[in-house]
Amino acid sequence: MIDPFLASILLLAFLAIGGLSIGLAMICASTVYLMMRGFDPSIASETLLQGLFNSYTLLAIPLFVLAADIMNIGSLADRLLRFSEALVGRFKGGLGHVNVVSSLIFSGMSGSAVADAVGMGKIIIGMMTKDGRYTASYAAAITAASATIGPIIPPSIPMVLYALVSDQSVGYLFAAGMLPGLLMAVVLMVMNVIIAYRRDFPTDNAIPLREMPGVTFRAIPALLLPVILLGGIYGGVMTPTEAAAVAAFYALFVSAAFYRSVTAGQFYQTLLASAKSTATIGILIAGALTFQYVITRENVPVSLSNWLGQYDLGPVQFLIAINLLFLVLGCILESGAILLIIVPIFIPTAQALGIDLVHFGVVCVVNAMLGLITPPYGLLLFIVSSITKQPLMRIVRDLLPFLIALFIALGIITFVPDFVLWLPRLLGYKG
Template sequence: MEMTAIVLIVGFFVFLLMNVPVSISIGLATMIVIVMNIDLIPAVTTVAQRMAGGINSFALLAIPFFVLSGLIMGRGGIAKRLIECAMALIGALPGGLALVNVVSCMLFGAISGSAVAATSAIGSFMLPEMKKAGYDPNFSAALTAAASTTGMLIPPSNILIVYAIASGGVSIAALFMAGYLPGLMVGLALMLVCFIVAKINNYPLSARLPLAIVFKKVLAAIPSLFLIVLVIGGIVGGIFTATEAGAIAVVYALILSVGFYGEVKLKQLPEIFLKSAETTSIVMLLIAASTAMSWVLSIESIPQTMSQFMLGLSDNPIVILLLINLFLIVVGAFLDMTPAVLIFTPIFLPVAEQLGMSPLQFGIMIVLNLSIGLCSPPVGAVLFITCAIAKTKLEAIIRPLIPLYVAMFVVLMLVTYVPWISEAIPAWLGF
């Protein structure tokens, strides 16, 4: 078993260092381990079967739907209206533009379910505006990267769907409801940092808008915000499943962006559909390859061995959960969220359950943890997008990221050790 784990881990990182794509690296490392035990042809067949079985899930159909709806909304002027709504409501507060950035990322992330989409859509508008107002471009870029990850927790979230599959049956609807409070807490923690930074640097205040204009901006954003009510309300009310909600989100996004706002033209749809297919194929290949690796981990009893090892380190649940979090933070800095969730959920979930943590709470913990990795160097995808938009270098935004990391880590610790934060809303709604 020890040799299998070593070959699997070393093989995976060797392929990564050779710039092999993550999904291919996972698949090749898995193949090598299986070839150590059986002949090549049966090994290839086994991996192919496990990969096909890994994506043969009705629940995963929600992912392409939410990816497509997010792309349509990113092109459909929804981000602009959400930003204008947030600006009207809180733009005149100290650090107003920074606060607007966080709220806009939270709202757009909740609607699109994608941190990358939120970074691109909100960052393209907010970063130039913040620079014009006198904000440090490096701080603005760091803030956008951190705030965009709130969409991983606030539903609808693709990564929560992936966790539901990896955990072996946690309700997607319950996970969606569990993500609300932690996601809002992360957003509020980031806003607190913004307020403090604005006071220290004496950033200028925006002019307070007349009430009539505030009302107009809020009214213009209501059709966009209604998507959250439609999707989550339908799931909570038992009207449709999460997968069906994804399809409804696509239809609503088309009506809104093509018909109501008119900012997406019919001739643009083929390009959007193609981009959606490309993004979905990348995600599905990651899921398929990670599922095959998880199967190898399972048959080699690596999760059970890891559980015994972790529980042997200490009999204090606080210490063990802290070690798991620190390990996952390091993993998140190098590995994409999807394979990280699929690979490490089967390993650490049994440990967490033995410590009395519910699969629901653990799911929110691991997604929040890996969200920190999403905006951490050297691999964090959103960092490169914000740096490109802000025209700054990656190393320049590390320092302004530190207080934002601290704020997110504090919320992570609260989610880890206070079950109520993750479980209160699902319990109240009867999930």
């Protein structure tokens, strides 16, 4: 008779490859495992409900999703884009820089790579391809690459998911993402300059400096959102979940009352879209919680830790192995599945090797985000391909230099933990 754990793994793979949601596939696989073991299948439901009800932090996810969706329908994204254009648009390959900077700013509000690519991405791709100044494939490539910054700069939905499985502080994880996110932006802009000179991309018409005060003033309400969020969290005024609620309310207030760019009909449609996105993430979390029970019952983390112990791996070798594994998994698995299923297996080993779990979390999240632009799965690649109507391989070809730049940034993030932990320690983290 086939081993129940092996049967559940095979069923999970079969259902996922067949097109079923990975969350539903995990629930089905977990239920089959429980039945084959002779356990009550209702354990799956009990585990799921306990996991959800005991995780107050999870409430931040639908609220951050709602905040991002409101910003997309309001004029906040347009004003932020105009501000970014005034700031860096005057340099060689200017709109490429605008793309990166706008993602950097927008990421301080949405916490989602997909929200960044769909919201800001549509606008900036249109600007870059207008009059043939940049090829559509290049615009798509740099948009996908810069969107990976979104979940690294706080707030970050993937960081919340990592906090769920690692029992680490969301606030310190948010702080740990600041410098790595800025580093990723810098390496992308450097690569954009190199490519701009090689391909002789145009220097865009600069917004006159006399217009800068007006552009900045109009963008101030939007720029204040990350300040309010992070100031509230690190000032002890708000928890991350409360900050997410403030973000959603502030985005609605500024869009509807200050900019007057949101109608009641648009807001209703936004609520529906946010509910659908939240349900998708919720099913994934539910599936992960039930499948974690299976993994725990089978002592997979302990077995893996013992197996790795045979090779006498040090922290550096372990982190190299983790990077290679996650980059491969990112080609075939969705980022949320990696964080919720795979990462918990390696957390005990990371602890045993003395690796700081906040630093480990940032490494895991950056790897998961790079998976979003790594073929063949590459969710962001499919999104920008849909926007630009460009063949996937053409986009991948233009993306390769940016992937190399991001891999360099990943190396620094992985092997210089003090760089990642400097800001959290400044804010009181003892790790």
